[in-house]
Amino acid sequence: MASADNRGVVYRGAGKVAVEDIAFPELALGNRKCEHGVILKVLTTNICGSDQHMVRGRTTAPEGLVLGHEITGEVIECGRDVEFVKQGDVVSVPFNVACGRCRNCRRGDTHICLNVNPARPGGAYGYVDMGGWVGGQAEYVMVPYADFQLLVFPDREQAMEKILDLTMLTDIFPTGFHGCLTAGVQPGSTVYIAGAGPVGLAAAASARLLGAACVIVGDMKPQRLEQARSFGCEPLDLRQDASMPELIESILGVPEVDAAVDAVGFEANCHGHNHAHEQPATVLNAAMEITQAGGRVGIPGLYVTEDPGASSEDAKHGNLSMKFGLGWAKAMSFHTGQTPAMRYQRQLMQAVLHGRVEIGKAVNATPISLEQAPKGYADFDSGVAKKFVIDPHGILNT
Numbered sequence: 001m002a003s004a005d006n007r008g009v010v011y012r013g014a015g016k017v018a019v020e021d022i023a024f025p026e027l028a029l030g031n032r033k034c035e036h037g038v039i040l041k042v043l044t045t046n047i048c049g050s051d052q053h054m055v056r057g058r059t060t061a062p063e064g065l066v067l068g069h070e071i072t073g074e075v076i077e078c079g080r081d082v083e084f085v086k087q088g089d090v091v092s093v094p095f096n097v098a099c100g101r102c103r104n105c106r107r108g109d110t111h112i113c114l115n116v117n118p119a120r121p122g123g124a125y126g127y128v129d130m131g132g133w134v135g136g137q138a139e140y141v142m143v144p145y146a147d148f149q150l151l152v153f154p155d156r157e158q159a160m161e162k163i164l165d166l167t168m169l170t171d172i173f174p175t176g177f178h179g180c181l182t183a184g185v186q187p188g189s190t191v192y193i194a195g196a197g198p199v200g201l202a203a204a205a206s207a208r209l210l211g212a213a214c215v216i217v218g219d220m221k222p223q224r225l226e227q228a229r230s231f232g233c234e235p236l237d238l239r240q241d242a243s244m245p246e247l248i249e250s251i252l253g254v255p256e257v258d259a260a261v262d263a264v265g266f267e268a269n270c271h272g273h274n275h276a277h278e279q280p281a282t283v284l285n286a287a288m289e290i291t292q293a294g295g296r297v298g299i300p301g302l303y304v305t306e307d308p309g310a311s312s313e314d315a316k317h318g319n320l321s322m323k324f325g326l327g328w329a330k331a332m333s334f335h336t337g338q339t340p341a342m343r344y345q346r347q348l349m350q351a352v353l354h355g356r357v358e359i360g361k362a363v364n365a366t367p368i369s370l371e372q373a374p375k376g377y378a379d380f381d382s383g384v385a386k387k388f389v390i391d392p393h394g395i396l397n398t
């Protein structure tokens with residue numbers, strides 16, 4: 001097909017994304033045929049806070065990168081060696097690219113696959129330093145290792161009915177869930193979640209699904225805090241000038257929680273009257289202050305090795321001023337890294353299909369057309385309480 005048969009969202013330098021004609025995907029890896037891959041017609045593809053780090057110019061993402069790692073689609077073509085996924089299947093794509101064959105994939109650590117990124121372990125679609133895979137904020141995209149990677153929805157009609165929930169299985173729902181599990185959230189836990197963006201809200205919904213007794217969600221953005229309150233969380237407005245233990249005490253009566261999740265990452269703001277200023281280690285330090293001794297901190301929030309927009313020379317190279325001694329003294333554990341999304345997709349799909357969780361509602365899933373993507377990026381950046389779901393083929397009447 002001619003190149004104009006596909007359109008996608010392209011990064012055009014700090015603050016700029018554009019919807020452009022891009023090449024129709026081919027079943028190819030370099031100059032080899034990709035017989036284990038499929039071509040998808042993209043049904044939904046979400047904008048993520050991870051994309052925003054690139055679009056704000058806070059990474060070394062190259063201009064011309066086709067964005068998009070949160071992809072749900074319909075299989076329109078299968079490579080010769082795809083045995084079990086079929087044309088017409090509606091599938092969720094875990095955002096990690098993973099071969100299914102290396103030692104890490106074999107133990108379920110698909111976020112650090114050894115074969116999909118020459119630069120470092122772990123690959124993703126449309127993401128800086130993640131292997132150069134073409135992103136899926138587009139009409140069509142190629143997915144390799146299809147039999148291993150894809151989650152096929154059991155029923156097309158049911159999938160389309162719940163698409164605004166199921167679209168969160170590609171990344172943020174598994175990521176929020178993983179953040180809570182690695183923080184040790186259990187029935188009856190008290191939990192602090194830093195960040196009320198889509199990942200924080202997905203973590204909050206996950207904590208509730210896991211049976212947490214009280215889920216406190218901290219942010220400086222009132223609309224996002226209101227969103228957290230809408231499904232039973234305790235909002236914590238971090239524009240207040242008080243210490244983190246005092247703020248937690250004002251809600252729980254004690255200055256600590258059982259478990260904490262960082263759903264903010266390196267572009268974190270200070271709390272209190274200084275909240276317009278960045279302090280990349282502030283969430284990590286807050287988590288160490290307020291989590292019980294022996295507790296764990298789940299850190300899905302992203303930290304980078306290079307941040308050209310950082311305010312200090314150290315932070316430009318990912319060196320942050322952490323109170324590591326405090327964490328050590330309290331015998332705490334930290335869990336970092338990309339989420340192995342595949343690990344959680346099936347169970348979380350079942351939770352959605354059986355009505356145990358309304359993840360689309362929790363994060364306020366908001367469909368937009370592909371042409372509206374640049375505005376979606378700008379609105380998301382302004383801090384609205386919405387998770388934008390791009391609908392490239394108009395199936396949601398955007």
Ligand SMILES: NC(=O)c1ccc[n+]([C@@H]2O[C@H](COP(=O)([O-])OP(=O)(O)OC[C@H]3O[C@@H](n4cnc5c(N)ncnc54)[C@H](O)[C@@H]3O)[C@@H](O)[C@H]2O)c1
Binds near residue numbers: 049171220263
């Ligand atoms: N580990 C993974 O696999 C994975 C997957 C998806 C997203 N992420 C990362 O998760 C993070 C959150 O993603 P998102 O889409 O929700 O992003 P987002 O930018 O929409 O949300 C971040 C929120 O944190 C708030 N915030 C800033 N400083 C804070 C502080 N000190 N305390 C509490 N809140 C603070 C912001 O106001 C904002 O609402 C990003 O860093 C993203 O890259 C990681």
Ligand SMILES: [Zn+2]
Binds near residue numbers: 050051069095172
């Ligand atoms: Zn994402």
Ligand SMILES: [Zn+2]
Binds near residue numbers: 102
């Ligand atoms: Zn692998």
